[in-house]
Amino acid sequence: MTKSATPSLRGKITLVTGASRGIGRGIALQLGQAGATVYITGRQPSQSLQSNCEYGDALPTLEKTKQDIEDRGGKVILVYCDHSDSESIKALFERIDTENNGQLDILVNNAFSAVNDINNSGGKPFYELDPSLWDAVNNVGLRNHYYCAVYACRLMTKRKSGLIINISSIGGLSYAFNVAYGCGKTALDRMAADMAEELKESGVTILSLWPAAVKTECAKELIAAGKVQEVVKGPKDMIEESLTTGETVEFSGRCIVHMAADPKISKKAGKILFTSDVARHYGFKDVDGATPQDMRSVALALRFFGWRKLASLTPNFLRIPLTGMHFVSYKFE
Structure with missing residues (x-):
């Protein structure tokens, strides 16, 4: 497909959970740049570690994401939300409902709070790790996404329109990091498939998006500290090369902007989409002009x-x- 212009999402109300850094931050930047009003969430500064990797300098904050969206001319609403707390999640959607007369067009389920736990597991098998690792990985990384989808659909189905994107990974298909992580990603993909079944004829589309290797702040810190093989299994040189030359944190955002503007996106309901396939279909490249690796x-x-x-x-x-x-x-x- 020939290269396409970036679509406009002006007038759309969007929510990106976990937008302080990494892919969530990149998605929020792209949605705001496309003209959408973007609600971004993250933990209070007192609840969040300055570095979620512990291997380098302080990472970006939710406030920095807000400032960067505004610098690009976007409209953004910052909401501190503890996505491990059901009442905080409920209050978030009540606020969106009240402030926008029930309108919510796009939900990006991205929040994830277990990066430190994964990095510190040291490649140990599940039976040598404290079983609480399951909750650390899947409370915010899975349970929260279910809660958010429930509340989002209560708004979206009334308007018979909406798009929900679960940010998942190839860890839902093959072993990655640890048992808890793989189970959570597999469940997240299955959740999208089963919710899509119940959302038929509702006008609401839900699907999973799989980025490839992403040049996140955390990935850069791991490489600089020589800690890659402690966290990611596989050939060291290839993994480091992938993380160094991989997708920018905004590539997934470009994918979502194009999907949100596609009137036929409902045909992908319940499916798993690779970011590389999405870019190939709509004809765009990453924000740095590169064509990221094809998974x-x-x-x-x-x-x-x-x-x-x-x-x-x-x-x-x-x-x-x-x-x-x-x-x-x-x-x-």
């Missing part, structure tokens, strides 16, 4: 599994069929 690239997969010579001979246009992706995970006898 379905055969050459990329060969490199990851150590077959570098074969990978170098494999044409870039060869891609793994979506049906073939399932063979990485499912263990039917």
Whole structure:
């Protein structure tokens, strides 16, 4: 598809949870730049560590995200919200309802509070870790997303319009980080699929979005500290290369802007979309002008599994069929 102009989301009311840093911050920046009114959430400064990785300087804050959106001419409302607390989540949506006469067009379920817990697990197996790791990973990373989807749909279904994006990952298909993480991402994808089933004919679309390797603040800190292999399994050089040359934190935001402006997006309800596939479909590149790695690239997969010579001979246009992706995970006898 030929390169497309960035669509306008002027008049849209959007919510991005967990927008202090990383992908959430990037998504909020892109939505605001596209003209949407963006509600951004994060924990109170006293509740949030200055660095969620503990390997470098202080990371961006929710206030910085707000300022950057405004500097780009966007409209933003900052709301401190503890996404581990059900009453705080409920109050957030009540505020959006009151301030916008019931309008909420886009919800991005992105909040995640277990980066430190994952980084500090040191690659240990689940039985050597405190079982509370499950709650640390999946309270905000899964339970909260369910709560947010419930409250968002109560607003959206009344207007028979809305889009909910769950920010998930390939950890929902194949092992990544630890058991709790993989279970949470798998459940998040299944949640989108099952909610889509019940949202048929409602006018509300929900789906999962899978970014590839992203150049987050945390990824940069891990590389600088030489801690990558403690957190991510796989060939060290390839992982560091992916994190260094991967997607910017705003690439997922570009994907969501295009999807939100697509009148046919309901056909993707309940599906899992790769950011690289979304960019290919709508014809755009990352904000830095690059074309990020294709998660379905055969050459990329060969490199990851150590077959570098074969990978170098494999044409870039060869891609793994979506049906073939399932063979990485499912263990039917």
